[in-house]
Amino acid sequence: MRFDIFCSLAQTPRPGGGLPGHASLLQEFLDQATVADDLGYGCLWVAESHFSTRTQRGNAEPAVPHWTGEIGLNTDTLQLATRVFARTRRIDVGSAIMNIVACGGPLPAAERVAAALAWHGLDPAESRRLRVGFAGGRFDFINRATGIVPRTGWEAQAWRQVRGAITAEAAEIFVRLLSGEELASTDVTPPGLTPQMFPDRETYDRTALAAGATGDRIPLPPRWTFERTRVLPDFRPDLLRLVGGTHDPALQIHLNGYAPVQLFNLSITAPAAIEATHQRMATAFHPAGGPWQRHYMPRTVFVFLDATPGRTVEERRNGARERAEATLAAYWRAMDGTVDPAKVAGSADNSLVGAPADIAAQIADRFHPQDRVMLWFDFFATDGDAVITAMTDFRNQVVPLLHDLGIPVDIAPADIAPAGAGRAGLAIAATR
Template sequence: MDFGIFILMQQRNQEKSSYQIIQEAVEQTRVADELGFGAAWYAEHHFSNYGLCPSPLMMAAHCAGVTKRIRLGSGVVIAPLYTPARLISEVAMADVLSNGRLNLGIGGGYQQFEFERFGITLENAKDKALEMLDMIELGLTQDKFSYDGKFYQQPTTAISTRPVQSPMPPVWIASGDPMLMRRAIRNDYHVFISGQLGGSKRLGGFRESIDQLAVSEGKDPSKVKVGLLRFAYASDDKAEVERYVDCARYQQRIAVSLKTRRESVSDDYMVREQPFDEELPFEKMLKNLPVGPVDTVIERLLADIRAARPVHVALQTQIGDFDHRTMLKQLELWAKVIIPAVQQELARDKAAEAQPVALAA
C-alpha cells in the first residue's frame, strides 16, 4: 500500500490569485515526488472556486516535467464533458509526456452547475461514463475501433498517439454509483472512495458494500483494489488542526451546495459557504478524522485502513485557504514519520495473519 496527495486547487477567498493556487499545487507535487509519495491527483472542476483545475490531464502533463518518479492522476476526468475521441487521444498524450506515469481517474460528475454551462444535463451522466469507458478501452488497446452506443457513435478511427503503459494506463473509477462500481470491479480497475468527514465505521460500511458487489460479480472481494481519499493532518497545535478541519468542512459545505443545487454565487464564480442539514458537529469531525498529534493520527489512520482495506491512500492537501508553507512541512512529517510508522504496523498485521494457528495438543 502506498500514499499520495490529492489537490483540489480550491479558492476560498480572492486574496490568492488562480496563478498562485495552481503554482502552489505544482510545488506540492514536486515536493511530494522528492519525499517519495506514490501519486499526485488533480480534480477537474469548472466555473466556480470549488476547484480551479479545468484539465487534470493538462496538469499531469505539466507536472511530469518537474517530477521524476511520482505517478500523476486525474481525480477525476468528468467523462460526459468530453468528446470521446479527443479524450482518448489526450489520455494517450498525457501518458506519453509522463513517460508512463499516468493514473486515469474517471467519473460521471455530480455538479449540474458545471454541466449546464457546457449545455448538457446530468441526466444519464453515469450511463455516458460507462460508454466512454468502453471507447477508452477500445481506442487505447486496438489499432482502430468503431462504436455504436446509445449516447456515442464513432466511425472507424485510429488513435495515432499510443500510450506508454500497456495495454493502457490503470483506471480508477470514483463514484458511489453501483453501476460504475460494478464496472470497476468487473474489469479489475481501482474503486476510489472518499471518507469525507466520517469515521472508520463509515469506511467499513463502504467496504462492505464493495465486497457485496464483488460477490455479485463473481469476484473475490479481497482482490478488489480500493483507493481511499482522506482528510488528514498531524500537529500538536490545536488551533492549527482546527484550522485544517475548518477548511475540510468548508470544502464539504461547498460540495453539498453544488450537488443539491443550493449554490449561492457571488462575484461571478465564488460559491458562498453555507451549512447543510446533515452536517456533523465540528467536535465530531475532529474525532472522526485522522487529525491531531502524530500518535493520534497514526492510530486513527490505521483504523481507517483496517476498515477500508485500501491499496492506496490519498491525503487532501490544498483545501480551503489552508497555508501552503505549513502544508509543505506537513508532507515532510508524513513522509519521514507517519507513513513509515503506519507501514510498519500494517506489516505486523500481515505477519500476524500469516502465522499458522497452533493446534491444541
C-alpha cells in the same frame, strides 16, 4: 499500506480574507508536487473541474452559491501531468476525476489520454504512470455548458437516472478505445434505464409511461453516434491505469468486462460498502490486471496534523482539532451556506486529526494495512508552505510510527530535512 497526495487546487480565502491569484496557486501546486516526489509519495491525485464556479453563482441554478473563489483551477490533468513529470523523478499523476461526458465526450477524451501517454512514454526508461480517474462529473452545470442536457420532457424529469446512463455509455466508449479497440457506436451497449435505477417501482412506471416504453427497460438514444474509429497515437499500456469513479456495482462489473478498471473512492463511504466493493471486485476485476488488490481502490482522507516544535502533545491535539473544525465549518458554509455542528463534528471524525501519534493510531484503526490512502493536506490551506510542512511532517513523523505499530508502508526513500522544515529546508538529493 501506500500513501498518495490529493490536491484540490481550489481557490479559497486566505487569512485576512483575500483570495490568492491563480498563477500563485499553480506555482504553489508545482512546489508541492516536487516535494511530494522528494518525500516518496506514490501518486499525486489532482481534482479536475471546468469553468468558473464564481461566475456560475450568478446563474439560475448555482452549483455552489456560497463558495468564495473557485472550486478548482485544474481544467486539464493531462497538461498538468506534463508539468509534474518534467519536475519529478518517481511520482505518478492521477486525475480525480476526469469528466469524460463534458467537453466533447469520451472520444476526444480518450484520444487526449492516448496522445499524452505517447509523449510520456518516448523514453523507454520511463515508468511513472498516468492514473486516469474518470466519471461523469460532479457538477451538472459543466455538462450543460457543453451540450449535455435533457432531450425530452420526461428525460428532464428523470435527469438523475438519465445522467447515470449517459455516464455508463461514455465510460464504456472511453475504456474500450483506450484498450486499443476499433469501435463504432453500434458496438456499444445500448443505453437505457431500469427499475433498479429509481427509488421505487412507481416512479419507474411513471417514467416509462411518459417515455412510451413498456417492460423493465426504457431505451435511450445514444448520446454519441460515430462510425468505426480508433484513437491515435499508439502508446505504452504499462503507463496507464484506468480508475473508474463510480459507486454503481453493475457499471464496475461491466467496465471490467473490457479492461482492468480500478476504482476511486471517498473517505465518507461507509466501511461496509467499501468491504463489499472489495469482495465484488475480487471476482469481477478483469483478468488482464491480475488478482484484485486493495490498493486498486484509493481512498481520500482529510489530514489535520499538528507537529509544531515546542508544543506539548495536548497542545498539538487541541491545535489540530481547532483547525479541523474551523476548516470544515468554512467548507460546509461554502457548500450549502450553513454550518451544521453535527456535519462539522462528523467530518472531523472522518478525518485524521491530531499529533503524529494520534494520526498513526487513527490510520491503524480505520484502514486496512494494504489500503492506498490519498492524504488531503491542501484543503482550505492557509498557504502553500503549510501544505509542504504537513506533507513533510507526515512522512517524517507519522510513517515511522506506523512501522512501529507493525504496519508496513510502501513508500520510497525520502530526500527530506528534519520534520517541519518546509520547502526551504528540504535537502534535495542530486541523484538517487
